[in-house]
Amino acid sequence: VAGMTHELRTPLNSILGYAQILLRGQELKASAREMVTTIQQSGQHMHALIDGLLDLARIEAGRLRLDPAPLPFPEFLDELVRMVQPQAEGKGLGFRLETLGRVPAWVQADAKRLRQILINLLGNAVRFTDRGHIVFRVDCRHEVLRFEVEDTGIGIAPQDQERIFMPFERGSAGRRTSEAGTGLGLAITHLLTELMGGELTLRSEVGQGSTFTIRLYLREIEAPAQRTVRN
Numbered sequence: 001v002a003g004m005t006h007e008l009r010t011p012l013n014s015i016l017g018y019a020q021i022l023l024r025g026q027e028l029k030a031s032a033r034e035m036v037t038t039i040q041q042s043g044q045h046m047h048a049l050i051d052g053l054l055d056l057a058r059i060e061a062g063r064l065r066l067d068p069a070p071l072p073f074p075e076f077l078d079e080l081v082r083m084v085q086p087q088a089e090g091k092g093l094g095f096r097l098e099t100l101g102r103v104p105a106w107v108q109a110d111a112k113r114l115r116q117i118l119i120n121l122l123g124n125a126v127r128f129t130d131r132g133h134i135v136f137r138v139d140c141r142h143e144v145l146r147f148e149v150e151d152t153g154i155g156i157a158p159q160d161q162e163r164i165f166m167p168f169e170r171g172s173a174g175r176r177t178s179e180a181g182t183g184l185g186l187a188i189t190h191l192l193t194e195l196m197g198g199e200l201t202l203r204s205e206v207g208q209g210s211t212f213t214i215r216l217y218l219r220e221i222e223a224p225a226q227r228t229v230r231n
Helices: 002-024 030-060 073-090 111-127 172-176 185-195
Strands: 069-072 094-100 106-109 133-139 144-151 199-205 209-217
Touching (some): 069 111, 073 094, 073 133, 111 144, 111 185, 111 209, 185 199
Parallel strands (some): 094 133
Antiparallel strands (some): 133 144, 144 209, 199 209
């Protein structure tokens, strides 16, 4: 799979590169610019699909390894808010971060994979919510941290609530929307959560919204010692 994705990425990067160059120019007419924009968006979608397939294959083959390291937790949460809040506000949605309990200054975690999990859930909340709000809640009152992403979006039908964690499944309500998706995000999120020793659960009602909850053990640690630089 890794070899195949490399072979796919090489021509795809050329397509995306030339599309970007064409869009930067001023000589394109409106109709041509629209077509090149479609090429770029389709290429980006394919790129996301390739990355998702590679991650999925690595997890299922047991080849993906976590890389835990000291993580400044408040700064990590602020970074997530800065990434997601403009997207939510761009759709006219309310967005807020709620923290419960004492937020640890440092935890031991694989920042890349934890970010991937939470960005996917937050991004889906923005994508499938047209009105109302999104709440990103972090409960630090216990040794096992709980992350909740609550939205007032389209919701997920009971018969779809197990299927959406399978590859390429989006749920009936999601398929009726105009929002594009690879159908891999939640499958990868579920597998990554399990790989990190956590649990992912869902509460949802069609037309009322959804709440995804993740429970993860993130060990609180002391701030790492600063290295001194000798001249």
